[in-house]
Amino acid sequence: MIKKILLFGNPNVGKSVIFTRLTGTTVIVSNYPGTTVEYHQGDTRLNNEKVKVIDVPGIYSLTEPTNPAEEVAKEMLEKAKEEGSFIVINVIDATNLERNLNLTLQLIKEKVPMIIALNLCDEARHLGIEIDYKKLSQILDLLIFPTCAITGEGIKNLKEKLDKAKISDFQFKEEERWQEIGRIIKEVQRISHRHHTFLERIEDFTIKPFTGLISAVIILFLTFLLVRLIGENLTNYLFDPLFNNLYLPNMIKLIEKIKSPLIFDILIGKEIEPLKSFGILNTGLYIPFVIVLPYLFAFYLILSILEDVGYLARLAIVFDGLGHRLGIHGYSLIPIILGFGCKVPAVMATRILERKKERILTTLLILLSSPCLPQTIMVIALLAPYGIKYLFLIFSLLIFLSLIATFILNRIFKGEVQEIFIEIPPYRLPYFSMVFRKLYFRTKLFIKEAVPLIIGGIFFFGILDILKIIEFLKYFSEPIFQRFLSLPKEVAAVMITGFLRKDVGIALLAPFNLAPKQLVIASIFLIIYLPCLSTTLILIREFKIKDALKIIIFQLLLGFLVSFILNILLS
Amino acid sequence: MNNFPLVDLASLEEGSSAEVVKILGGWRIHSRLEGLGIYEGVKIRKISKSLLRGPVIIEVKNCKVAIGYGMAKKILVKKSSD
DSSP: OOOOOEEEEEEESSSSHHHHHHOOOOOOOOTTTTTTGEEEEEEEEETEEEEEEOOOOOOOOOSSSHHHEEEEEEHHHHHHHHOSEEEEEEEEEEHHHHHHHHHHHHHHHTTTEEEEEOHHHHHHHHEEEOOOOOHHHHHHOOEEEOTTTTTTBHHHHHHHHHGGOBBOOOOOOOOGHHHHHHHHHHHHHOOOOOOHHHHHHHHHHHSSHHHHHHHHHHHHHHHHHHHEEEEEEHIIIIIIIIIIIIIIIHHHHHHHHHHHHHHHHHOOOOSTTSSSOOOOTHHIIIIIIIIHHHHHHHHHHHHHHHHHHHHHHHHHHHHHHHHHTTOOOGGHHHHHHHHOOHHHHHHGGGGGGGSSHHHHHHHHHHHHOOHHHHHHHHHHHGGGGGGHHHHHHHHHHHHHHHHHHHHHHHSSOOOOOOOOEEOOOOOOOOOHHHHHHHHHHHHHHHHHHHHHHHHHHHHHHHHHHHHHHHHHHHHHHHHHHHHOOOTTTTTTHHHHHHHOOOOHHHHTTTGGGHHHHHHHHHHHHHHHOOHHHHHHHHHHHHHHHHHHHHHHHHHHHHHHHHHHHHHHOOO | OOOOEEETTTSSOTTTTTEEEESSOOOOHHHHHTTOOTTTTTTEEEEEEEEETOOEEETTTTEEEEHHHHHHTTTEEEEEOO
């Protein structure tokens, strides 16, 4: 009786796709090595019995775990061995048989009942790789099923024969594992000579140091343009009209029926226009759904495509050298790029980093190196009329500051940076069903994790507002802005709104008729002084209150210091 | 036999083939490298050198692998004559 199925395989072999095919549960499928460190679990039916399926994190080796994914995988196997009634499906990438067999042989040594799915068979054929899988099956003393996970070819066969999984009797010397694999490969694999494909030429171009850097800059710039184009249009022509013309008027009518000004203030706000006050059903929904979601959606779409094509892994490699000097890992670049869009998912994405130091430094870079996308757009809108030099000043100052800050903190914090060591996946055309599935999951994660925080935060501020605490804070901070930053005292109010939504804060600077220099100081201050409310809450959840407070206080001090110095320098 | 001296992987010329002779360091680095098929005696080809101490890229067993600069420094190789 099989009660549990463990899917084992190297990263990037289509294991997650086979998992999805077996269980029907939707999971994140990715071309980026290491995304499956969080494992997935689902159920399938075998002879009318419910069977648990576990998508074990992708690993290269099982013998001596050297990273969290391998530790998790080994523990899962040990646990299954204790419990019994399980089988292992070893998913092998046919385009990379030799390297994949390493794990297979290690699994055979574990003496566990297993069966093999030889995946990506069609791709191997395209590459001129021919595998005599029947012979391989004889040698390994295990059943092998050629599969194409994306089209689903072969999976049904595999599923019908799962009870034929067995403990292999194949014998070899552990010290000669790779030599043994070499002998097997000679017997079962033929590679016909072929010319470099177009994709391979691009591959070389995007990975070699100089051309890699150039292509990275171009791709990142195009990403930014595309995200802005899609996000802006979604907001202006779809989400905003829906909210203001359809949702809000009806909601107001409904709430007016309660006839309680206090409840109206809490739910809709003191003013009816979104973003002018703190109503949870007004501003509280407008921020996440009308301002953030469209850009996030656009950003995730492009990101998922880049990820599935195999580009993100290359980007990590290109920037690893620079990253090491700052105490971060090449992988850190992915959360940092996410941060161009919105800081909330970016901070969440630092989970892919293995060490605490890398996570904290990366988070600082996320928060300091660039404003989030809606903020960037506001800054551009506000300062563009005064000429490009002010924009240039702001953005280069931010990058400079964040690099200096991380560089210094890297010296202060102890701990070495993990060396990058990854397989470079070949470029593949993305499968759009997988891209959309991932897009769906990421958007869902944002709605599930971030939206309640934003609404809760707005509720909290609404109460503070009603209790006149915000007014007190304004009154208290006015002289600071006037004396040290040469800004009109009314700006204090903007800074407090800015905590709620920084882009809105920046937009609210417009009516003050500030001089360009004052605008630069106010923008820089607004960008740095605090993470926005939602980000603050996410920071607290991800890092525990102590480390989150450290990050926030650091930002606050830096924000005041930089604006103060800037005020002296510019006047 | 050839008479090429031992060099570390980071210093190996771009495009040349070589054999891994010695990996410096403890079991952890050996084990990590071994998982992707890099062990003493294996033949590799260097695809790209590192920029600003970034990773070195090699081909091993038909597969491209990026190795951090510090790690590449610990891998000693002997250039093949071909």
